[in-house]
Amino acid sequence: MDNDDFSKRFSPGFCLIPREDGIPRAIIPQNSPGSYIEEARTLAASGGRFLGLWAAGDPEPRICTAFLLREGLIVLVLPLNLPEDPQTFPSLSSFLPAADRFERTVRDLFGFVPEGLEDSRPWISQGLWTVPPLASPPGTCIPETPTPDLQEYPFVRVLGPGVHEIPVGPVHAGIIEPGHFRFQVVGEKVLRLEERLGYTHKGVDGLFRGREIAAGARLAARVSGDSTVACSLAFAQAVEQALDFSPAAGVRFMRALLLERERVANHLGDLGALGNDAGLGFGLSQFTRLKEDLLRRNRIHFGARYLFDVIVPGGVRANLDDKAILDLLEENRLLAAEVGDLQKIYDDHGGLQDRFQNTGVLLPEVARRLGAGGVVGRGSAQAWDLRADHGGDPYRRFPPALALAHEGDVAARVRIRFLEIQESLALCRALLEHLPEHSIAEPLPDNPETAEGLGIVEGVRGEVLAWVRLAPGGVIRAAHIQDPSALLWPALEVVVPGNLVADFPLINKSFNLSYSGHDL
Amino acid sequence: MAVEGAQLVLALVAAPILTGWIGVCRAVLSNRSPAGLLQPWRDLVRLFRKETIIPEGTSFLFRAVPFLVFAALLSCVLFVPFLVTDPPLAPVADAVVLVGLFSLARMLMAFGAMDAGTPFGDLGGRREMMVGFLAEPATLMILFTASLWSRSTSLPAILHSLLGAAAPFHPSLLFALLAFILILLAENGRLPIDNPSTHLELTMIHEAMLLEYSGPLLAMMEWGSQIKLLLYLLIGTDFFLPAGLPSSLSPGALGAGLLFLSAKLLMAGAGLALIETLFAKLRIFRVPEFTALAYLLATMGFLIHFVLEV
Numbered sequence: 084m085d086n087d088d089f090s091k092r093f094s095p096g097f098c099l100i101p102r103e104d105g106i107p108r109a110i111i112p113q114n115s116p117g118s119y120i121e122e123a124r125t126l127a128a129s130g131g132r133f134l135g136l137w138a139a140g141d142p143e144p145r146i147c148t149a150f151l152l153r154e155g156l157i158v159l160v161l162p163l164n165l166p167e168d169p170q171t172f173p174s175l176s177s178f179l180p181a182a183d184r185f186e187r188t189v190r191d192l193f194g195f196v197p198e199g200l201e202d203s204r205p206w207i208s209q210g211l212w213t214v215p216p217l218a219s220p221p222g223t224c225i226p227e228t229p230t231p232d233l234q235e236y237p238f239v240r241v242l243g244p245g246v247h248e249i250p251v252g253p254v255h256a257g258i259i260e261p262g263h264f265r266f267q268v269v270g271e272k273v274l275r276l277e278e279r280l281g282y283t284h285k286g287v288d289g290l291f292r293g294r295e296i297a298a299g300a301r302l303a304a305r306v307s308g309d310s311t312v313a314c315s316l317a318f319a320q321a322v323e324q325a326l327d328f329s330p331a332a333g334v335r336f337m338r339a340l341l342l343e344r345e346r347v348a349n350h351l352g353d354l355g356a357l358g359n360d361a362g363l364g365f366g367l368s369q370f371t372r373l374k375e376d377l378l379r380r381n382r383i384h385f386g387a388r389y390l391f392d393v394i395v396p397g398g399v400r401a402n403l404d405d406k407a408i409l410d411l412l413e414e415n416r417l418l419a420a421e422v423g424d425l426q427k428i429y430d431d432h433g434g435l436q437d438r439f440q441n442t443g444v445l446l447p448e449v450a451r452r453l454g455a456g457g458v459v460g461r462g463s464a465q466a467w468d469l470r471a472d473h474g475g476d477p478y479r480r481f482p483p484a485l486a487l488a489h490e491g492d493v494a495a496r497v498r499i500r501f502l503e504i505q506e507s508l509a510l511c512r513a514l515l516e517h518l519p520e521h522s523i524a525e526p527l528p529d530n531p532e533t534a535e536g537l538g539i540v541e542g543v544r545g546e547v548l549a550w551v552r553l554a555p556g557g558v559i560r561a562a563h564i565q566d567p568s569a570l571l572w573p574a575l576e577v578v579v580p581g582n583l584v585a586d587f588p589l590i591n592k593s594f595n596l597s598y599s600g601h602d603l
Numbered sequence: 604m605a606v607e608g609a610q611l612v613l614a615l616v617a618a619p620i621l622t623g624w625i626g627v628c629r630a631v632l633s634n635r636s637p638a639g640l641l642q643p644w645r646d647l648v649r650l651f652r653k654e655t656i657i658p659e660g661t662s663f664l665f666r667a668v669p670f671l672v673f674a675a676l677l678s679c680v681l682f683v684p685f686l687v688t689d690p691p692l693a694p695v696a697d698a699v700v701l702v703g704l705f706s707l708a709r710m711l712m713a714f715g716a717m718d719a720g721t722p723f724g725d726l727g728g729r730r731e732m733m734v735g736f737l738a739e740p741a742t743l744m745i746l747f748t749a750s751l752w753s754r755s756t757s758l759p760a761i762l763h764s765l766l767g768a769a770a771p772f773h774p775s776l777l778f779a780l781l782a783f784i785l786i787l788l789a790e791n792g793r794l795p796i797d798n799p800s801t802h803l804e805l806t807m808i809h810e811a812m813l814l815e816y817s818g819p820l821l822a823m824m825e826w827g828s829q830i831k832l833l834l835y836l837l838i839g840t841d842f843f844l845p846a847g848l849p850s851s852l853s854p855g856a857l858g859a860g861l862l863f864l865s866a867k868l869l870m871a872g873a874g875l876a877l878i879e880t881l882f883a884k885l886r887i888f889r890v891p892e893f894t895a896l897a898y899l900l901a902t903m904g905f906l907i908h909f910v911l912e913v
Contacts, residue, residue, distance in 0.1 A: 247722075248722070249722040249723075249726070249805075250722065251804065251805065255802075255804070256802045256803070256804045256814070257802035257803065271887060271888070358883075360801075360803060360806075361883045361884055362794050362795060362798045362801075362882070362883045362884025363882075363883045364629070364633055364800065364880070365632070365633040365880055368633040368634055368635050369633070369634065372634070432883060434795060434882050434883035434884075434885070435883045437883075437885075437886065437889075438883055438884070438886060583886065583887060583888065584726070584805050585805055585806045585886070585887045586886065587805050588803040588805055588806055
């Protein structure tokens with residue numbers, strides 16, 4: 084579909100402009116709750132994937148809803164300083180079930196009430212505040228909402244003979260992030276799983292307010308440690324779009340390289356952990372070794388093991404000389420061979436495949452309805468990958484193949500990870516061989532007036548989204564980072580029932596969602 | 604008296620070292636640097652130095668269970684011949700009593716776990732009882748197969764008959780050995796039935812029962828499990844590799860016997876580590892298939908005795 088058709092179907096007077104650094108991204112302001120909900124309905128009905136919903140508070144309260152279409156990214160913005168009651172907004176949950184938790188989060192943090200949302204329970208709030216911390220104006224109470232109480236969170240219970248509850252977490256026996264899972268089980272079989280998150284809430288949206296761009300970039304890099312490159316890059320893209328700045332080709336290549344290194348490191352870690360959770364400690368030892376080697380090379384060539392703060396708005400903070408490029412190419416070759424060997428071991432291991440196959444099946448139809456993307460979505464036949472679809476410059480020249488599986492079980496997600504490692508390594512090889520001379524971070528232009536920008540990146544788990552609103556002088560008025568985990572946690576809830584309790588850790592690991600990226 | 608004391612001390616000292624040896628083998632097999640033979644001993648010492656924390660709402664049972672379990676397993680040490688052919692409690696050293704004592708220890712452990720009233724204790728206790736009741740018939744069948752030569756389930760009698768048998772190789776015992784390996788894995792919470800090194804509370808069997816224990820009480824439970832594993836390996840060597848076990852108490856014979864014993868345990872431990880490295884954990888509902896296979900093998904051994912060996 085070309086752009087003319089596209090703009091006719093949606094808001095008049097706007098079009099998605101192709102960009103050098105990624106997919107087209109547009110912000111569409113709405114002037115009434117009615118048009119907001121109509122537009123959202125149209126986007127959802129015409130194949131748009133709901134990616135997230137967030138709010139901004141004082142001094143310009145607004146609700147933002149993101150949709151990803153094949154043509155590009157669209158964010159609907161509903162300002163709340165309208166003549167009508169400024170504290171409410173229409174809920175999208177009637178036709179977008181995935182919006183439920185996002186809207187509850189907005190209610191907890193900002194006190195804006197989603198009208199028509201059936202679930203009145205808190206989500207991100209653990210009962211530590213009585214007044215929404217980002218309320219607009221500050222100190223406003225949520226009308227008619229009872230004070231949330233941590234002890235009394237009403238989980239949905241299953242009743243019947245032999246049914247009992249297993250609460251797990253938020254403190255776990257292993258050293259992992261905190262989250263609570265409430266199982267309703269009969270014998271070993273799970274009847275229902277409900278999650279309770281928010282234990283790593285740190286007020287990121289509030290912390291962005293009033294920061295300089297550089298400080299904001301540091302914060303964005305720390306939203307979810309294992310996706311620091313994706314978060315930094317999305318944030319940098321958003322700032323660059325707001326300032327109408329286009330990074331040089333060398334910078335784009337380096338950023339793509341860093342993103343793939345992050346993906347490979349995470350996939351290696353996940354594959355090892357998946358073997359270990361099925362009782363094959365050998366897998367963990369081997370993949371941990373490979374991951375550790377990669378991280379150490381990151382430290383040598385980029386100055387940080389997990390690549391914190393290497394990507395900044397305006398450029399990158401690393402350069403590669405010829406020796407480094409040769410070293411990375413050699414690493415690339417060895418890694419591809421070793422991962423190939425290990426894949427053969429995993430594939431041929433009867434016991435492992437018995438645990439992986441038909442465990443935690445996410446049916447393609449369910450994945451589509453929930454809008455699942457990333458590794459989880461691609462394991463369930465959802466063919467979305469920003470790099471393969473319509474990435475910016477380096478991806479267009481060296482397009483990685485889309486990894487896709489249809490079974491939707493743990494085995495499919497394992498296979499997707501193996502495929503993506505090899506694709507990422509091939510892409511890294513191409514990038515290293517064609518790396519243009521590049522400049523390190525360039526100074527950003529100034530913005531005379533308030534400007535808004537969006538960024539979206541295919542991170543390890545799926546699309547990482549960033550939105551930023553800049554006041555004149557490069558001060559952040561409001562910003563938001565949206566990790567794909569928020570969309571995928573509900574998918575985990577759907578997948579687990581019907582499986583054995585003892586298989587949950589394996590299924591959970593095959594999703595490997597971020598708690599920190601969700602709780603913000 | 605001397606043999607009693609020696610057997611007890613040896614089992615108490617050697618059990619953690621055997622676990623340490625299995626750990627060393629596992630580490631080497633998966634390219635990790637091992638923590639050393641003495642790591643289980645270091646862990647035990649550390650735990651014994653810690654304070655004991657008793658969870659709220661537990662009864663005296665919770666506190667009593669580690670002592671009872673430890674006592675039950677320690678008395679098993681006196682049943683099994685491993686220093687000389689006649690163990691200290693030779694007159695009552697019956698294989699069925701031994702199985703009963705192991706069951707008692709298991710049951711007590713499950714009670715202790717359920718006493719705390721946590722979901723994980725229940726989960727672990729429930730799963731442990733399931734594995735136990737599936738494994739016990741096979742265990743008995745193995746013992747019966749081994750006792751066919753001696754016409755007695757007394758352990759020293761079985762040992763004497765095997766040591767003095769005319770034929771050095773018994774096909775029936777080969778099947779019993781295969782069954783015994785499966786049962787050893789199931790009864791001691793090893794892979795592929797249970798993963799002793801996991802931290803995933805939802806997948807645990809044995810470890811889930813210990814989650815509420817801490818300090819010296821935990822140390823006793825751990826030590827007890829290590830002794831149980833040692834006992835299983837000792838029973839295995841008695842039945843399937845009895846060569847080298849001295850029948851007299853002379854120092855020379857004892858020394859040679861100890862050398863043989865260590866060599867056999869090191870081999871068995873390395874074999875166990877190899878199995879644990881190669882296999883992934885079974886889905887919990889595959890455990891019945893696993894134990895059924897053990898029962899089948901033991902029964903085949905039993906029948907083969909009458910077909911080939913009588």
